[in-house]
Amino acid sequence: MPMTMTQKILAAHAGLESVEPGQLLEAGLDLVLGNDITAPPAIREFRKMGARTVFDRDRVVLVPDHFAPNKDIKAAQQCKCMRDFAREQEVTHYFEVGEMGIEHALLPERGLVLPGDLVIGADSHTCTYGAVGAFSTGVGSTDMAAGMALGRLWFKVPEAIRVELSGSLSGWAGGKDLILTLIGRIGVDGALYRSLEFQGPGVESLTMEERLTVANMAIEAGAKNGIFPVDEATRTWAASVSDRRYREYRADPDAVYAREVRIDLSRLAPMVAFPHLPSNVRPASEAGDVAVDQVVIGSCTNGRIEDLRIAAALLRGRRVARGVRCIVLPATQKIYLQAVREGLAEDFVEAGAVLSTPTCGPCLGGHMGILAEGERAVATTNRNFVGRMGHPESEIYLAGPAVAAAAAVTGRIRDPSEVMDPPARDRLLGPPERRESRTAAPAGGAR
Amino acid sequence: MTAAGRAFKYGDNVDTDAIIPARYLNTSDPAELAAHCMEDLDASFARAVEPGDVLVGGSNFGCGSSREHAPAAIKAAGVSCVIAASFARIFYRNAVNIGLAILECPEAAEAIKTGDRIALDFEAGTITDGTKGASWKAAPFPPFMRRIMEAGGLTEYVRVRLEEEGKAAAAGGTKGGAS
Numbered sequence: 200m201p202m203t204m205t206q207k208i209l210a211a212h213a214g215l216e217s218v219e220p221g222q223l224l225e226a227g228l229d230l231v232l233g234n235d236i237t238a239p240p241a242i243r244e245f246r247k248m249g250a251r252t253v254f255d256r257d258r259v260v261l262v263p264d265h266f267a268p269n270k271d272i273k274a275a276q277q278c279k280c281m282r283d284f285a286r287e288q289e290v291t292h293y294f295e296v297g298e299m300g301i302e303h304a305l306l307p308e309r310g311l312v313l314p315g316d317l318v319i320g321a322d323s324h325t326c327t328y329g330a331v332g333a334f335s336t337g338v339g340s341t342d343m344a345a346g347m348a349l350g351r352l353w354f355k356v357p358e359a360i361r362v363e364l365s366g367s368l369s370g371w372a373g374g375k376d377l378i379l380t381l382i383g384r385i386g387v388d389g390a391l392y393r394s395l396e397f398q399g400p401g402v403e404s405l406t407m408e409e410r411l412t413v414a415n416m417a418i419e420a421g422a423k424n425g426i427f428p429v430d431e432a433t434r435t436w437a438a439s440v441s442d443r444r445y446r447e448y449r450a451d452p453d454a455v456y457a458r459e460v461r462i463d464l465s466r467l468a469p470m471v472a473f474p475h476l477p478s479n480v481r482p483a484s485e486a487g488d489v490a491v492d493q494v495v496i497g498s499c500t501n502g503r504i505e506d507l508r509i510a511a512a513l514l515r516g517r518r519v520a521r522g523v524r525c526i527v528l529p530a531t532q533k534i535y536l537q538a539v540r541e542g543l544a545e546d547f548v549e550a551g552a553v554l555s556t557p558t559c560g561p562c563l564g565g566h567m568g569i570l571a572e573g574e575r576a577v578a579t580t581n582r583n584f585v586g587r588m589g590h591p592e593s594e595i596y597l598a599g600p601a602v603a604a605a606a607a608v609t610g611r612i613r614d615p616s617e618v619m620d621p622p623a624r625d626r627l628l629g630p631p632e633r634r635e636s637r638t639a640a641p642a643g644g645a646r
Numbered sequence: 647m648t649a650a651g652r653a654f655k656y657g658d659n660v661d662t663d664a665i666i667p668a669r670y671l672n673t674s675d676p677a678e679l680a681a682h683c684m685e686d687l688d689a690s691f692a693r694a695v696e697p698g699d700v701l702v703g704g705s706n707f708g709c710g711s712s713r714e715h716a717p718a719a720i721k722a723a724g725v726s727c728v729i730a731a732s733f734a735r736i737f738y739r740n741a742v743n744i745g746l747a748i749l750e751c752p753e754a755a756e757a758i759k760t761g762d763r764i765a766l767d768f769e770a771g772t773i774t775d776g777t778k779g780a781s782w783k784a785a786p787f788p789p790f791m792r793r794i795m796e797a798g799g800l801t802e803y804v805r806v807r808l809e810e811e812g813k814a815a816a817a818g819g820t821k822g823g824a825s
C-alpha cells in the first residue's frame with residue numbers, strides 16, 4: 200500500500216512494513232518535550248506510574264519558556280518543579296533562563312530535531328518540526344509522562360491533505376500569509392485528525408524559517424501534524440545545526456490523499472486573521488480602519504531572525520505611532536544576540552519599541568504585554584481566541600511581521616506597502632547592510 | 647457505567663483558552679482550575695455546574711493548546727461527560743488519558759439544549775434527552791482506547807505495564823535488554 204510521508208515515518212518507528220489510515224500503533228520516540236506549564240503535571244503522573252528514570256536522558260527536553268523568567272510565585276514553583284526533576288534525572292537538554300528560548304524555535308536551532316525523527320511534545324505547536332521533515336505532534340501531560348517512562352506512545356495513523364504549492368513568494372508576503380491563507384480556506388477544523396503534507400514546486404522557494412512558520416500553525420487547522428519534504432535547503436540547514444545522522448522519508452508518488460488544496464505562492468498578499476478565529480482571514484489591504492493599541496512581534500510562529508529583519512526594515516528610521524505599544528520578543532537567546540549584532544536591536548529601541556528577553560509571555564496572555572478591556576493587538580502569534588492575550592473583551596489580529604510592524608508605525612492595520620515598498624526578497628530576509636556607527640548617527644524620528 | 651445531569655450547551659470551536667484561560671495555568675491543582683472552568687465563555691458556569699452535569703459542544707471541541715488542564719478542569723468541575731459533534735485531537739487524547747468521558751455524536755450535539763435532562767449509558771454508548779424524549783447512539787471507542795479507559799486512564803495503564811515489565815526483567819535475568 201502506498202504511503203504518505205507521515206505514514207512512512209510512523210511505520211518505521213513502529214517497526215512495520217506498512218500502515219493504513221486509522222490504524223492504531225505504538226511507536227518509539229526520538230524526543231519528548233515539555234515546558235513549565237505542561238511538565239509539572241507530567242512529572243506528577245510519571246511518579247504515579249511508578250517510573251523511576253526517564254527512558255533516555257538525552258531524549259527528554261525541558262524548556263521553561265511560558266511563564267519564564269518566573270512571572271509570579273506560582274510560576275516560580277512550577278519552573279522549580281521542572282528544574283528539580285531535570286537535575287534528579289540528569290536530563291541533558293534542560294535549558295535554564297539565559298540559554299532558553301521558546302521551545303519550538305529552540306529545538307531546531309539546537310539541532311535536536313532532524314528529518315525523519317518522531318517527536319512528541321506536551322505543547323500543541325510541537326507540529327512546528329514538520330518543517331524539517333520530521334513527524335512531530337502535540338500531546339497532553341499524561342502522554343508526555345508515558346513517553347518519558349516508556350520511550351513509546353500510541354498513535355492513530357492519520358489520513359493526509361496534500362497542499363500543492365506553486366510559484367514563489369514576493370513582496371511583503373511570507374510564510375505566515377501562506378498558512379493564514381490555507382487556514383482561511385479549509386477552516387479551523389479543516390484538517391482535523393489529518394496531516395497536512397506540503398508538496399509541489401513552490402516548496403523549494405520557501406526558506407527553512409518560512410517552513411517553520413507554516414508547519415507551526417498546522418494545529419490551527421486542526422491537523423495532527425504538518426510536514427515538508429526534505430530538499431537541499433533542509434539538508435544544508437541540518438548540516439549547519441547537527442552532525443547526527445538522519446533518515447529522509449519521501450511520500451510514495453501514488454500515495455492516497457483525502458483532499459488536495461492548491462496554492463500559488465506568487466499570488467499571496469499580506470493577510471490578517473480577525474478575532475476570534477485564525478480562519479477569519481482577509482488581505483491586510485482590506486482590513487478597513489482598525490486602530491490598534493499594541494503590537495507583538497515574536498512567538499514560536501514569527502520570532503526568528505528573518506521575522507525580526509522584516510520588522511526592523513519597516514521600523515528602521517521610523518517611530519512607533521503615538522498611543523501604540525510595540526513589543527518585540529526574539530524567540531531564543533541566539534536570535535536575540537543576532538538581533539543585537541545586526542543592529543536590529545537599535546532599530547527597535549530607536550523606533551520606540553521594547554525589546555524583551557525570549558519568552559512566550561503575551562502570546563498566551565501570560566505576562567509581558569497583557570491587554571486591557573477593549574484593547575486591540577496585532578500579533579505575529581498563532582491564536583486569536585477570546586481572552587488569549589488578556590481581558591476577555593480584548594481583540595487579537597494575527598499577521599506576519601511585516602503587517603505587524605506596519606501597524607506599529609501607522610497605528611492601524613494596513614498593507615505594509617503603504618509604509619514602504621518591499622525590498623527584494625534576499626535583501627529583506629538577509630542581514631541588513633549597516634552604517635559604520637549607529638549610535639553616532641541616530642535615525643531622525645518623524646513624529 | 648451510567649450518569650445523569652443537566653446540559654450546558656455551547657457552540658463550535660470551544661477552545662482550551664475558553665475552557666481554562668492561560669492566566670490560571672500557574673497551577674495545575676484541579677480544584678483551582680475547576681473554579682475558573684469556562685470562565686471567558688460563560689462566567690456563571692463554574693458556580694452553576696453540579697456533579698453529573700453534561701457539557702455539550704459543536705464541532706472541534708477543545709481546539710487550541712494541548713493543556714491537559716482543560717479536561718482536568720471540566721472533570722474537577724463535576725461534569726460527567728462531554729458530548730460534541732467532533733473533538734480536537736489533543737483534547738480527545740487527553741480526555742481518554744485522564745478518564746474524562748467524551749462522546750462524539752453530531753445529532754445529539756445539535757439537538758440538546760441548555761437545561762435538558764440528560765442520561766448516559768457509557769457501555770451502550772447511548773445518550774438520552776429526558777426533556778425532549780429523544781435518544782442517540784454515539785460512536786464507540788476503539789478497543790485499544792477502551793482498555794486505557796477501563797484501566798482508569800493512561801497513568802494506571804502504564805503503571806501496570808511498568809510493573810509487569812519490571813517483573814519480566816527480574817525473571818528474565820540478563821536476557822532482558824533495552825528494546
Ligand code: SF4
Nearest residue numbers: 301498499559562563
Ligand atoms: S509562543 Fe505562544 S504558541 Fe508558541 S509555545 Fe509559547 S505560548 Fe505556545
